[in-house]
Amino acid sequence: MRFLRLSCGLMAAVLLGLMGTEVAAAGAAGPEFMDRDPLSITLDRLASGRPLQVAIVNPGPAVDAQVRIAGAVADALTVSGAGTIHLAAGGATMITVTAGPHRHAGGGQLVLIAETGLARRQIIVTESWWFIRYWVPLAIALLLVSGGLLWWWRRRRHTETDGAGIGDEPKQAVFTHSDEPAKTDRLNRSEYARELALLASSATPPMVIGVFGEWGTGKTSLLMQVREVLEQDYPDCAHVWFDPWPHQYEGNPVLPLLHVIVAELKLARREEIRRTLRTISEVLGSLVLTSSVGLNLDDVRKSIKAYDETNFRIRSERTRLDEHLSSLIRQALVATGKRRLVVFIDDLDRCAADQITALLEALKLHFNRDNCVFFLGVAKEPLIAAVRGKYGEQPAVNYLDKIVQFPFEMPRLSQDEFRAYLESLLRDEIRPARELLAIGLPHNPRTVKRFVNVLILQDRVARARRLASYDVAILAAVLLIRDGDGEFYKRLGKDSTLLKRIAEDIETAEEGQVPDWDPLALAIVGFLRTERGVPDDVRPYIDLVKASPAPQQPEGPEPESTSETFSDLGRHGQGELRSVLHVLAGRVDRQVSQLVGDESTLLAPVVRVDEMPPRPIAMEELLELWNEGLILLGSPGTGKTVLAARLTRRLIQQAGPDDPIPVFLRFRALKFADANFELWVTHALTDEYRIPITNAFALVSRGHLVYVLDGLDEVDPPDRSKIVQELLNWQALTGAKILVTDRVRPARDPLADHPAFRRAEVLGVLEEDSTELLRKVLAARGVRLERLRMPAGTLRSPEFLAVLTSMTAWIEDLPARQVDFIPWYADWAQQKAAAGVGPPIKQILHDLARHLVYERKETFSSEDPEVRNIFRRGEVRGLEVPNAIRAMSEAGLIREVAPDVHHFVHPLLLEYLAGPHNGS
Template structure:
């Protein structure tokens, strides 16, 4: 072949490789070696009035594939509104987690855009929008309406004749219309000089201190977001006007945070704040200082190596002399400028208010603090610093990692002042003052559910005003603003419970039922915030409807208040310093809380271990039937076990026993998950597992995800067939098998079985095992021993269906409650009908008629027969409705379920999970 044709041949081979090589990769690699992606895919929506100060939005990133690098960017119209703090370039470990912080950018404005996660493996996107506050968002409609009116008038002028009368009629109608209300949204977030929080004594004292204490003096006004620091500083500034010898200026450093040196913008602010910007001498002095600052920065930037110093000590001495002389020169110019400025205003003391320092980047915060110490430490200057402590501490730690933050700040701030906590009385008065008449009935709930933070209260009430107006416009039937307030408080204060409430809008009604039926001092396992709101509901909790779905629909799309605004999220607010920390961090991995919850979950499931028989299994369709112990199953090689069998064969009992054995080991932590808790909408298996654990064990994502990422968990997934469709079940099984093959994580999956899923498990390397129950002779011997222990002849038992004798679940129920043996009649009985009649006859619940409990049991059996399932959750809305229809409510429901368990009809498979002792018993009760 001629050499000139070689490039063409290589190009053809490259194209062929590009087409066919991807399909030659193993399927598991294609499925699991995915690009890094955002942990949460839901759009991020931020009100514009939150884009400022110390606001931080933490974004989680997961890497389900091998180690790689990635970059986070903000694209679209919000590119200048939000920015990534620190290095946007990440290094992601294989299967690792990273966190980046979004912070306000240089030019806040409303708009939409995307967060981009760019890596060699691909790009992931997450929608982000910055929305205007309600009034500004609708201002465009007002302007558009005005433009339309002007256009109409112009058109009217062109049709002078006949149109003139119509125009006049229209104007008269417009004149007769009532003026729109101007107090719809009066609770602006702007600071005020009026004292509405009973803090005038503090403002007066600080003003007197600034005017009379001996300078130099820096007064730090510290307080968290929204506590009223700026309003306090403005009130102090107003009082300073009463001291004739004091001049004052206001400096917003975050407006100048991109300047090379904070000295010059601060001096410009002093000169313009005193109204002296046109004074020729001061203008010239500013020009000289600008020149000196430029020279100082240039001189300090010169780089001299150690070799240069060794060659010429003169060069080293010369450069250091230049730096020292420039500092001395600058100091003299600054002294002259400030003295001349005060002299021009006939004042002797300058008081500078520096607000929102915490909104600056970390390096600018430290630079300004050092500027105060180096250049403004003078006998005629007093400074007020309004700042939040957490970002200030984080900035100092970043710059001086080895120096204690407290020691550093003590050198800068001579008088620290912590903003006083809003008293209970002041908080209640503040809420009442902000609420208009139509919202007053929600006031008590706000006092229960909000933190005593002025900005928090205003922001929440503004959202409530908006949602109340929308509810009025929709004409909701039996509308109650207190219910709306409660749902909003729950949404913003306890997102986990709100998720449950959105899925089951009857939960508030169930809390009411539980409170009405609970014994005195009986603890209730509900969200503390929801429980507090229901207990303190104005007018009595009987006003709460059984279903709040109209309010859920109303609230679903409303503006979201910062979660730390609510009482239930105070723990999050306490972690603000951690959120403010710079760089990437991963939460600490602690398995103990999850292991403890799993232990509680399976402690009562499946019965006592000594009463259980080892199951009879077959490891393939053609294999022999063998009896195995849980220890033998755990000792088998492989990354996964697919367990299937008929209802009542003991799959779930075996899954619980395997979980118990794994809990005794120290190298792994088992997680037992029912399919009812499994989230299938997440695109990544690790995220689906994370959300399933969160839902089943009531833990936070921050706690759970590191555990999932550690890949030290063993997952026991029970009843795969309970997913919504066979296709979902098959896809999940494929994901499990591929993920296990790639990572070595072990899975145990139980299923009712089906040829398609059995073939999937075999094809993907999961070991397949069919549970056949227990050997019939073993089951019969177990019953004979039970009867012999009670001195009852076995002949009285009569003939039992083999399905009952081979069911480990049913046998464990009989062994756990052997009182049925004493009730056997003297003659042989048809066991199943007799056992069902005896069980229903013994259903006794305090304060509930037995007929109601029996009816509920039969309705549950019918429900299970229709759903082709032997299990159910007591938290399921349909199950609760069955009990409610039978007149069993609140705390009577767990009592009724406990009676059914005691009667031997059900057994507890988890905290809220119940199984019929056997499908045959369920079917008999359903007749």
């Protein structure tokens, strides 16, 4: 079979080659693997030396390409011929994959690299066949047997044990509320049940009543209550319950529906009913067979008579089916002494889309009768999606209107009804959390029931663990956040003091100001503040909730995503991508221009390239040094971020129509939870530059970008090695140009020492140049530079120089005598900051500087819990914190280097502020 597929692919490639210039003119895509299925090879085959043949086709113009093996199996396999191939226009070729130096199992990719783009094919090296064939099934069997024995033992122990569950309380079930539909009315819907039953009994058939509602709103319970009313008040109506979900793979839904009708009405033993049912089965089979055999176009041309006979036979079978269906339903009603059949159809939205439309059409075609009423309990969105999937973009609502004569939307619970229902579910132990649950839970009965069950379980565990200062309301708050706001819950897991932060923000907000937090978190914290108090730290509750059952998702089919999957991305024409690149270049240029400012006022940076002596360097020379990879190293304030932004802007200005475009991204913007560098950058482009994800993925995968990545030093140390390795893999795989900024690292750093990356250490600017610039600024205000005693090297920092030359208020306050500039400037700036914050700012700056020195950090985040504690000790809380940080920045002490990340504008300032003479 594989030989046949390869042969067919090569024949197709030959045909493409015959098309020649037509393919090239059409702008076809680059070379790709003919077969995209994962390629599997066993260790036995590697050991035997048998090569593996892989076909490559090239529908576009002639091109040279390389084939590489990436991933864990890079040393287990090798590509013959050094992996370099030449592909003719519209041609095809075969490559040979053989055993590498180290044979082992694992996964990886075959990567095809050409100027026109990249192609990938997954490759897997598996253990020997005998191991897969015998040991893996045996292991699975042993696991199943041991699991069954463990379950039996626990079941038996549970049955035999009659001790108390927790402490001395009597044994009782943990989950007190069943998730099954309820026949009794607990939601004040009995009036609806009575009226719908009256409608089913008295309306003129044919009639389909649609009971529409989202998952968990009580559709099934309402239908059960309607059925109970029919049973009690309308004895002349026969009623049956049909669940199509277990029958969705039986092809035609008519026959299983009829079998359910016969079984529920207890008519299966009546011979006339069974005979009619057999006849209907035969007719349905004949109808399906006749319509599926059909005639093709050639048959119609040869024999119009044969075509007419086939269509006549189909029409005849349909007529017979309709007659027998009428007979069966009539016989069933006569046998039961009823005048009308009411059929309840539930959970249709759980079926596959084609089965949904098949049953809807069966109701219209075969059960549109004067003695049948149907109830259809279903969520509307899956129905609309199924109709659109089959019939395209025609109005799906109009289609449903033809099927459903009476649409009924499930009523929304009022606030009083919701509270009454919630109150009925609460046990005494969790009742103190009822007001919080009323705030945070959606008005969905099933969601409420499942949440209460989880809360009961976790409350029992918390009491058994004897959590200190335990409050079930706090536990409920953490569970509500987990289920209602997953992103905020992730933040709370990393910083368990966030609820206290929100409380402080609420307390310090001005009148009419709403703190910038998620509404759910604001509502929960607002309630806790006024009623119970907000704990400083919820870590014990977070640890408890980690073991909680995951939130239940709606049953039924997953909603179809409105966005494309990654397997569908990157299929854009070159013209479209050129337009996207043009838009992206403009947005990148605007961002880096904000960082650079007026470039004519900037001094040439002093840079040490590799091991050469440091010297001022021009942008053009630095661009020439940047061949594949470039790493800019430097301490905070030396100007490496501004230099990276200048290089980005210069590349944009010099880019030709077919050149790749540089993108400036901070490492903090990359989502390292994604699988690889390709997805990191794709999502970052979407978030930072508002590029549609399909276009972003196409730009990344086709090699249209140059990467300028700022702030590797801001990455958490545990993630650094993974990120660096992924960068090196991507650069080796694609040859992309990558620039990274990082603080000065010790020797043997894997990135800075990699041969593909030139190392450039940014040392600031020449002190003679910066001194002359400051001299001019001072002279314009009648001050001589000699009045300032500055340590050597102070003015090498371009950032500190920018502060001194742009914020000139300090010059007016200089004393007439000569001063030690760093201590004087630090004291002056603290006084300026205190004017907006108050005297505590001096102690805060001292503690903050000491914290950075002790932790050996150069930057701090205003989101860091320890930094927040420093501000709290200085009596600055909540929304006062960003105001204090703004005052420090305006006073010329700190600068923002990334969102919510700051550093002191000069290391000497940091050293002075951390000293004992600066504390109170």
